[in-house]
Amino acid sequence: MRKLPQDFTLGDKNAGQKGALPIHESAIKHVTGQAVYIDDMPEWPNELHIATGKSTEAHADIVSINLDKVRAYPGVVDVIVQADIPGEVDVSPVLSGDLLLAGNFVHYIGQSIFAVAATSLRAAKQAVELAEIVYQVREATLLPQQSLARQEFVLPTHTIQSGDAPAAMKSAPRTIQSEMYIKGQEHFYLEGQISVAVPNEDGGVQVFASSQHPAEVQKLVARVLGLPVGQVLVETRRMGGGFGGKESQAAVLGCMAAVLAVRNRCPVKYRMPRQDDMVQTGKRHDFWNTYHVGFNEAGEILAAEYDMVGKCGCTADLSDGVVDRAMFHADNAYFLPNARISGYRGKTHTVSNTAFRGFGGPKGVILAENVIEEIACSVGKDALDIRKLNCYQAGKDTTPYGQKINDDVLPTLIEELELSSDYRARRKAIQTFNAQNRFVKKGLALTPVKFGISFTSKHLNQGGALVHVYTDGSVHINHGGTEMGQGLFTKVAQIVAKAFGIDYQRVNVSSTRTDKVPNASPTAASAGTDLNGMAALDAVNTIKDRLRDFAIEHYGIQPDDFVISDDLVRLGEESMSFPEFIKLAYMNRVSLSSTGFYKTPKIGYDRKAAKGRPFLYFANGAAVSEVIVDTFTGEYKVTQVDILHDVGDSINAELDIGQIEGAFVQGMGWLTSEELSWDEKGRITTNSPANYKIPTSADVPEKFTVKLFERANSEESIYRSKAVGEPPLMLGISVWCALKDACASVCDHQFSPPLAAPATPEAVYYAMQAARDYQEARL
Amino acid sequence: MKLLLNDELIEDNTLASDYTALRYLREKRGLMGTKEGCASGDCGACTLLVGALEEGELRYTTLNSCITPIQSLAGKHLVSVEYLSQQNALHPAQQAVVECHGSQCGFCTPGFVLSLASLYEERQSTQQSIDRESVCDAISGNLCRCTGYRPIIDAGLSMTQVEPDYVALLSQNHKVKQTLSELESSASLADDGSKSRNYVQPQNLAQLIAAKKACPDGVLIAGGTDLMLENTQRYHDFDDLIDLSQVTEMTTIQDDGQYLTLGASVTYADLETYCQDKYPHISGLLSRIASRQIRNRGTLGGNVANASPIADIPPLLLAFDADMQLLNVDGTTRTVSINDFYQGYKQTLLATDEWIVSFSVSLEKLAQCHRFYKVSKRMEDDISSVMLAARFAIEDDKITEVRLAFGGMAGTPIRAVNAEQALTQVSVNDEQALQRAIEKIRAELHPMSDVRASSRYRLDMACNLIRKAWLALNNQEAVTFSGHAVSDTLLITGNEETNHA
Ligand SMILES: Cc1cc2nc3c(=O)[nH]c(=O)nc-3n(C[C@H](O)[C@H](O)[C@H](O)COP(=O)(O)OP(=O)(O)OC[C@H]3O[C@@H](n4cnc5c(N)ncnc54)[C@H](O)[C@@H]3O)c2cc1C
Ligand code: FES
Numbered sequence A: 001m002r003k004l005p006q007d008f009t010l011g012d013k014n015a016g017q018k019g020a021l022p023i024h025e026s027a028i029k030h031v032t033g034q035a036v037y038i039d040d041m042p043e044w045p046n047e048l049h050i051a052t053g054k055s056t057e058a059h060a061d062i063v064s065i066n067l068d069k070v071r072a073y074p075g076v077v078d079v080i081v082q083a084d085i086p087g088e089v090d091v092s093p094v095l096s097g098d099l100l101l102a103g104n105f106v107h108y109i110g111q112s113i114f115a116v117a118a119t120s121l122r123a124a125k126q127a128v129e130l131a132e133i134v135y136q137v138r139e140a141t142l143l144p145q146q147s148l149a150r151q152e153f154v155l156p157t158h159t160i161q162s163g164d165a166p167a168a169m170k171s172a173p174r175t176i177q178s179e180m181y182i183k184g185q186e187h188f189y190l191e192g193q194i195s196v197a198v199p200n201e202d203g204g205v206q207v208f209a210s211s212q213h214p215a216e217v218q219k220l221v222a223r224v225l226g227l228p229v230g231q232v233l234v235e236t237r238r239m240g241g242g243f244g245g246k247e248s249q250a251a252v253l254g255c256m257a258a259v260l261a262v263r264n265r266c267p268v269k270y271r272m273p274r275q276d277d278m279v280q281t282g283k284r285h286d287f288w289n290t291y292h293v294g295f296n297e298a299g300e301i302l303a304a305e306y307d308m309v310g311k312c313g314c315t316a317d318l319s320d321g322v323v324d325r326a327m328f329h330a331d332n333a334y335f336l337p338n339a340r341i342s343g344y345r346g347k348t349h350t351v352s353n354t355a356f357r358g359f360g361g362p363k364g365v366i367l368a369e370n371v372i373e374e375i376a377c378s379v380g381k382d383a384l385d386i387r388k389l390n391c392y393q394a395g396k397d398t399t400p401y402g403q404k405i406n407d408d409v410l411p412t413l414i415e416e417l418e419l420s421s422d423y424r425a426r427r428k429a430i431q432t433f434n435a436q437n438r439f440v441k442k443g444l445a446l447t448p449v450k451f452g453i454s455f456t457s458k459h460l461n462q463g464g465a466l467v468h469v470y471t472d473g474s475v476h477i478n479h480g481g482t483e484m485g486q487g488l489f490t491k492v493a494q495i496v497a498k499a500f501g502i503d504y505q506r507v508n509v510s511s512t513r514t515d516k517v518p519n520a521s522p523t524a525a526s527a528g529t530d531l532n533g534m535a536a537l538d539a540v541n542t543i544k545d546r547l548r549d550f551a552i553e554h555y556g557i558q559p560d561d562f563v564i565s566d567d568l569v570r571l572g573e574e575s576m577s578f579p580e581f582i583k584l585a586y587m588n589r590v591s592l593s594s595t596g597f598y599k600t601p602k603i604g605y606d607r608k609a610a611k612g613r614p615f616l617y618f619a620n621g622a623a624v625s626e627v628i629v630d631t632f633t634g635e636y637k638v639t640q641v642d643i644l645h646d647v648g649d650s651i652n653a654e655l656d657i658g659q660i661e662g663a664f665v666q667g668m669g670w671l672t673s674e675e676l677s678w679d680e681k682g683r684i685t686t687n688s689p690a691n692y693k694i695p696t697s698a699d700v701p702e703k704f705t706v707k708l709f710e711r712a713n714s715e716e717s718i719y720r721s722k723a724v725g726e727p728p729l730m731l732g733i734s735v736w737c738a739l740k741d742a743c744a745s746v747c748d749h750q751f752s753p754p755l756a757a758p759a760t761p762e763a764v765y766y767a768m769q770a771a772r773d774y775q776e777a778r779l
Numbered sequence B: 001m002k003l004l005l006n007d008e009l010i011e012d013n014t015l016a017s018d019y020t021a022l023r024y025l026r027e028k029r030g031l032m033g034t035k036e037g038c039a040s041g042d043c044g045a046c047t048l049l050v051g052a053l054e055e056g057e058l059r060y061t062t063l064n065s066c067i068t069p070i071q072s073l074a075g076k077h078l079v080s081v082e083y084l085s086q087q088n089a090l091h092p093a094q095q096a097v098v099e100c101h102g103s104q105c106g107f108c109t110p111g112f113v114l115s116l117a118s119l120y121e122e123r124q125s126t127q128q129s130i131d132r133e134s135v136c137d138a139i140s141g142n143l144c145r146c147t148g149y150r151p152i153i154d155a156g157l158s159m160t161q162v163e164p165d166y167v168a169l170l171s172q173n174h175k176v177k178q179t180l181s182e183l184e185s186s187a188s189l190a191d192d193g194s195k196s197r198n199y200v201q202p203q204n205l206a207q208l209i210a211a212k213k214a215c216p217d218g219v220l221i222a223g224g225t226d227l228m229l230e231n232t233q234r235y236h237d238f239d240d241l242i243d244l245s246q247v248t249e250m251t252t253i254q255d256d257g258q259y260l261t262l263g264a265s266v267t268y269a270d271l272e273t274y275c276q277d278k279y280p281h282i283s284g285l286l287s288r289i290a291s292r293q294i295r296n297r298g299t300l301g302g303n304v305a306n307a308s309p310i311a312d313i314p315p316l317l318l319a320f321d322a323d324m325q326l327l328n329v330d331g332t333t334r335t336v337s338i339n340d341f342y343q344g345y346k347q348t349l350l351a352t353d354e355w356i357v358s359f360s361v362s363l364e365k366l367a368q369c370h371r372f373y374k375v376s377k378r379m380e381d382d383i384s385s386v387m388l389a390a391r392f393a394i395e396d397d398k399i400t401e402v403r404l405a406f407g408g409m410a411g412t413p414i415r416a417v418n419a420e421q422a423l424t425q426v427s428v429n430d431e432q433a434l435q436r437a438i439e440k441i442r443a444e445l446h447p448m449s450d451v452r453a454s455s456r457y458r459l460d461m462a463c464n465l466i467r468k469a470w471l472a473l474n475n476q477e478a479v480t481f482s483g484h485a486v487s488d489t490l491l492i493t494g495n496e497e498t499n500h501a
């Protein structure tokens, strides 16, 4: 069992007991089954359950709808169509087009046309099957290639340029021109989408939502009900996983439940069974990337022209940000002196794709890493050397969008991992192994990630918190962030304890509620701790300032004489326990509650010029993965993974390592066994865990080490830590590159065969076949 | 229906036949620790422990409560996560998960805890140690989307070392034992099959016949791991169910010196255990079928009767020319060969009022060289894209009989008879004959493309798997990855010249 080195208890000596780091705030409740998820809340006797009638056509006009049999089905209490929605029907997060219920037109298979509220979910599900809907079918666009050809976009195209790419391309000694199709990913949060709405006595409603963005659920519920936002209260205690899937798309459930709850004056639950969730909610975008790269004999990139087409689905949802982020990460860790990067928001008649951990970033990073693998084969060098050559470093420090990389974290980190993982010796051993073995082949790859931290929508970069201190010295904290397993509540509690100088055990966290902290940003973009931690710190500082002022006045001491540390309040010569002091402050009428606020400084991106500083800082990391492939079948095993990741000064190393490992495995799943499929009608055929395969424990290598790169954030983030939620997902790309490397070994790395993403055994088999064909043609 | 749920004796005769254990716990008992992640047996969030007496000993195994009718658990001890920590002390599995930071969102956690607890029970009661392979096996049906599993595996490996305030093994609880044995005797009395209950659990063939006579429309259910998906995914309501899982004659494995007879209600897990030492290739295949939880419930008969073209047991039985004993409700029996059983897509020889009692396989054939290869997107708990079961009979370095049976290559499980022919009466190492067989495969099999694989890949795999089997026959065993663990030595120092012996 891996034990944490002692120095990982950095940051906060007060945080836990006996020097250990605090465990997840709900850990005991998790293992005992006491943690309450929305579906676990007691049901009211009159509670109703929702199921929706779904479009069976990808693109069609609705000619007629007959719901008589649905209404007549035993248990059915209410059936609504679009016209029954009291307020607006549009529930889009930022732009427009996402309708709570379709009107006379559908644009994806699975789109909700009507909703049923029944006394049980089972009755509702059985009833919706009885609808008779007649469609007039239109031609559907199902692939991003088609959207580009037909110029069908949900939003305008954006282009980033630096230097003079066409000229540099022309004069480049070598070029590669190709394309890659990268499939999306199903979130597969273990807890499916769910909301419960309970009407209140004022015509308003309280919604319990499994949502990463309660404030938006609140806003949209108010919109569909035609109520002021203040009449809606949304509460989220915890989610059973989110991963971006509950950022914008959780709102639909809250809205539907709210409409039916207010109509029927009773509590209503909308829980999507797994299959509905997999059919009706958006996923990670597919991307079709075409690339043209110029480089010299050494393998140095001189020019890059990338066209990246995201499969956005039928509406914009959050796709603008997703495609932008894909573009911002098409360089990954590498300097592109002359670049043109165009991002297209392809419209398809499929479910609207949405946020997913990495938010487009992975689609840029894999493009960059694929290019490196191909350059390496072209110039006959180890891919790691090409990576180091092109990595951002002094003199090669400006991204295509003009943000400077002004630290040398990446080169140092890569070098450290290269040594600690014994990369070079293993490379040699693998070469020998591959020369001796026909039936199995090994592959190895070290891939880095550089991930920009901040929402690319500037206004979202704000956080709010509310801190109360009670007369017994206990502290209660609310903030705008939501808990989806990442440990945000634990980290913020640690921050509050540290900022006060008190025992961690004094701090209580509770549900995220829109009436405690208003207008909060989604818990996304890895920014949960950065924004909410800072806001909490601000609130604590406000209260502490009041306490100090009081102490100065009451005891006649100097400001510096007032110190709270190790749970003790020192007042010059005197000292007392925190509760005692708080009691005293209360008796002397000191306000013991405060809000806190934070907005990220320094950032700004000028969209017109396509230049600026979209990110406050970058989080970095690198992984070395080794694989072994069965050449008969393309089946493989990941045999070893070593990760070195940069979280700045870690606030809780256990939680950070948990995020890194979990993200890595999720990223690996995206590129290995998780394959989304759609049929020619536009129907998703991977609609269940029976045919969509996320990794199991057996897919995780026994040799799996994660180390934290020890260097403080050079920007003033919360306690100099760095965001960790998303960046390590892209370390899974090392597995994909290692598989590609294993395939290339059968033609002595003369050629890097195209490898589909995900690299299923079938994909690996045919990539290896292509390398074999290349080799035969060569000999 | 009577059962022991945690520490409560339950009697409830008002439930629908297909009402699941998961719904029973959540809807009727308010036990919310057990979660629904999929309702299709794929995620393990609904995992429960079920304890039963086996020769007087209490043994706990795991199951997916989302697809298990609660009434199928009559007479058993059902344990949910709430029970594990009931003395206000954490079970070692719980303690270890906490200490290893094994939960993030926590939604999968109760399921993992129960899977680990079952391993803990099994290993502690037999005083065996816990290794990585056994942990991965125990949690093979549990999905976690947050942690990446490393801390959960560590928890499994360290749970015998944590110092719990909690020492007693579930299986040593005498009160539970006593309750179960009381329930056992009353259950067999109650289930004489003549009752007009909606769920009957006959204990022997006579009772089964009586039950089927009393209720001609009663649907047969064994493990329910196929049938119940109708209920949970397609929302079909079953009326009466007749449970085959407790019929003594159908749950036995018998070796009479000539034939190995496998009852139709033998579970994958039973067979896996039986074959562990005797037939490692068979137990190897079984370890690749579904997950620990599903293997604890799913039966051979259900797999064969369900007639899925991608089922894994039919090719195995085809490779051994198994005979099937069928029994009709009128009491007549007949024996048919598995070779004749599949008539077309999802069509079998079974008459409406007929069922499978057992399969028999000749020991002579079992002793011959045989190999099974299953190709799927994921190693654990995945359905075959292609599966090959191969058997070779050898005399004087000549192949005298070959069976090449496939799953995933046609609308039914299928033998590649022309390819078999091409490899018959040739010398063992005749590579040209192998080549001819492969050409035959390309001519005689026309698989389809679907969500699991393309037609082209299926065909290529069929050929390559035959090559693999042929190499094995020629002592050139190629590495085939197993589910949980690949022997490191083989992988790291692996060199074909030294690998095979
Ligand atoms: C998560 C999951 C993973 C799976 N993985 C695999 C896999 O890897 N490989 C694989 O092959 N299958 C797999 N399956 C399918 C399933 O588990 C098997 O087919 C199983 O063997 C079915 O057995 P059962 O006892 O559960 O059948 P049941 O569901 O009880 O019955 C299936 C059908 O057979 C009939 N039946 C049952 N017994 C008899 C009998 N004795 N005579 C006549 N009819 C009978 C029933 O009436 C029913 O129609 C998986 C299923 C799940 C849910
Ligand atoms: S709920 Fe997923 S296996 Fe039962």
Ligand code: FES
Residues within 6 Å of the ligand: A190, A240, A241, A485, B102, B103, B104, B105, B106, B107, B108, B109, B143, B144, B145, B146, B147
């Ligand atoms: S902890 Fe979230 S799914 Fe396992």
